[in-house]
Amino acid sequence: MRWLGVVVWAAAAAWAVPVPGSYFTDEAAGRLLHYDVHSGDCVLFGDRRIVDEIMRELAASESPVAVVEAAELTALISACYGRASHDKRHQPPPADNFPHIIYPGTKWCGTGNVAEGLDDLGPLREVDACCRDHDLCPDDLEPGQTRHNISNDSPFTMTHCDCNESFRKCLTGVGSGEAKEVGSAYFSTGLFQCYRLARPVKGCKQWAGLLTQACQEYDYDTEGEPRWQVFDLKSFE
Structure with missing residues (x-):
């Protein structure tokens, strides 16, 4: 284990649960784990652009980040999830953070x-499988x-849009409270679109939307030729 800016000699087993306020990333720097000192929650970031931005901010403030092996980071994530499953205070993230x-x-x-x-x-296997399959949509557009x-x-x-409808059906089929939270955060915030x-x-x-207004029902030119277009997502029910 090494820290950005500070070298620390410690066994991986010593980190059964991350120290509050600490940050961990792996050698590939594609994942970042933050143990929030205020809420006690483990916050995970999995997008390299977001991770890079946070890492720059941490470097500017001279905040240490532990760089660990990929397997070690996975173990830390599992430890966090194990802790959260027994923590009755745990609350889902706000929709605007999701x-x-x-x-x-x-x-x-x-x-x-x-x-x-x-x-x-993750522990929420059925919900996670829905998200994984959605992530693997073969016809998507990166920013x-x-x-x-x-x-x-x-x-x-x-x-x-076909992938989004498959995602909606998958989450609806799971039917758990967590599935509804994920569905609402993705479909009902008005932040995402499909084509x-x-x-x-x-x-x-x-129109409707939790964070910004999104079209729920479109008016089409029934005589016009079909063309590729961008659409807002219908809210999750």
């Missing part, structure tokens, strides 16, 4: 992932990418 972190108890729900492989799922004359200018991955081939959109008939 896009940037990994939902507690999962490794795939949120921006990016913290899994070591396709079979690596800045263009396809079908559609450019993704948002900070989040934009998937084909598909459809008749030209003339306008919106109904």
Whole structure:
């Protein structure tokens, strides 16, 4: 184990649960674990762009970050989840935080992932499997990418609408409280969009959204030729 800026000699077994306020990342710097000193929660980040931004902020403030082996970080994540499952005070993240972190108890729900492989799922296995399959959508647009004359200018991955509907059905099928929280955070916040081939959109008939307004029902030109378009997501029920 080594710290950015500070070298620490310690056995991995000594970190049964991360010290409050500490940060951990692996050699690939694609995952970041923060043990929040205020809430007592383990907060996970699995998107490299977000991790890089946080790492720059930590470096600027001279805050130490422990760099550990990938397997060690996975063990720390498991220890956090084990602790959270027995902590009655644990609360799900606010909807506006969800896009940037990994939902507690999962490794795939949120921006990016913290899994070591396709079979690596968190304690909420059914919910996590839904998120994993959604992440593996073969026809998605990363931020800045263009396809079908559609450019993704948002900070989040934009998937084909068919993949989103499969995701919705999967979470609905799980039916747990956690599945509903993940579904609401993804579908009901108004932050995410999808794209598909459809008749030209003339306008919106109904709006809704937890954080920003999103169209819930579109008005189509039924005589127009189908074309690729971007759509808001219908809220999760």
